[in-house]
Amino acid sequence: MTMRRPSLRFVRPALYAALSCLVAATPAAAQRTHVLIVSGISGEPRFAEQWSAWSGSLVTGLREAGVAAADIVRLDERGGDGAAARSTKEEIGRQVVRIAAAAAADDQVLLVFFGHGSGDGGATRINLPGPDLAASELAAMLTSFPTQRVIIVNAASASGGFVEPLAGANRVIITATRSAGQDNETIFGEYFAAAFEGGTGDTDKDGRVSLLEAFAYARLEVERAYASTNRMRTEHALLDADGDGIGVTEPDGSSTDAQVAAAIWFGTGGSAAVTAEAPADASPELRALYERRAALQSQVDALRARRSSMNEAQYEQELEALLVELATTNQAIRRIEGGSR
Structure with missing residues (x-):
């Protein structure tokens, strides 16, 4: 039996659980999101139209959330209709290099593939x-982001085979399928994109759509879509965070x-729900906690x-101590705030 070496995230869950709480409680303006949306070769016009629509929906949702237009780049097989260039392996590599040069140490990067x-x-x-992009080649590209959090959403068929090669510290992987063997066309990408547009996937109504909410929304909508047409489901999405x-x-x-x-x-959506100052009617205890x-x-x-x-x-030791206390x-x-409602 081959044993994989645990990642830093897996070995030190206290640090990352604390970091999650920190991210949730920190105003979004402090973190910039760089987005690359890639549509592959279609083979049929209906797929090209479908992926273009999904890309457009995702762009709309991210813009509504507050991601800057300049930080969103689309690539497709033709390089037209809003796409910056053709979605070749070389161009994806160039875009990764560009983003890496522009990203601050604590920024996050979102890569989406249809x-x-x-x-x-x-x-x-x-x-x-042109040449296809192998999971190992994408993994090599991601070494350009040693400190940034990278979220990869591979909504293509056979995408489940990308989880293990891409996994690592500070990475979150979402795939439309649970294995490379699930190679029929997928619809997960449609609903993942739709989750952000108009805040559709905001199930807790906090004014923003988390990655977990988008994943859960898309997974459930895929189940409903297959059930409504009495089809056997041929895609089962995965999350590795x-x-x-x-x-x-x-x-x-x-x-x-x-x-x-x-x-x-992503973006600044929901920042109003995260206040830096205590409410005017806060108790002395609550004010002290805010301070x-x-x-x-x-x-x-x-x-x-x-x-x-x-x-x-x-650095990691001191950061962990602060994050746990935070x-x-x-x-x-x-x-306290929950009990006062």
């Missing part, structure tokens, strides 16, 4: 104009997969600014 995939010959690929290379179809709410994905959202949270956040920011001059082990403070705030 298209056909294949798992022949033991290598899972996305079908593109803890970096262990194991995708789950229905993540338990208490799992690290769910906690990390629930704390990821403590602000002080901890300042310490985190200062520590991150000193990262380049610190030993990495020391998470505890956030939980106390939510407990």
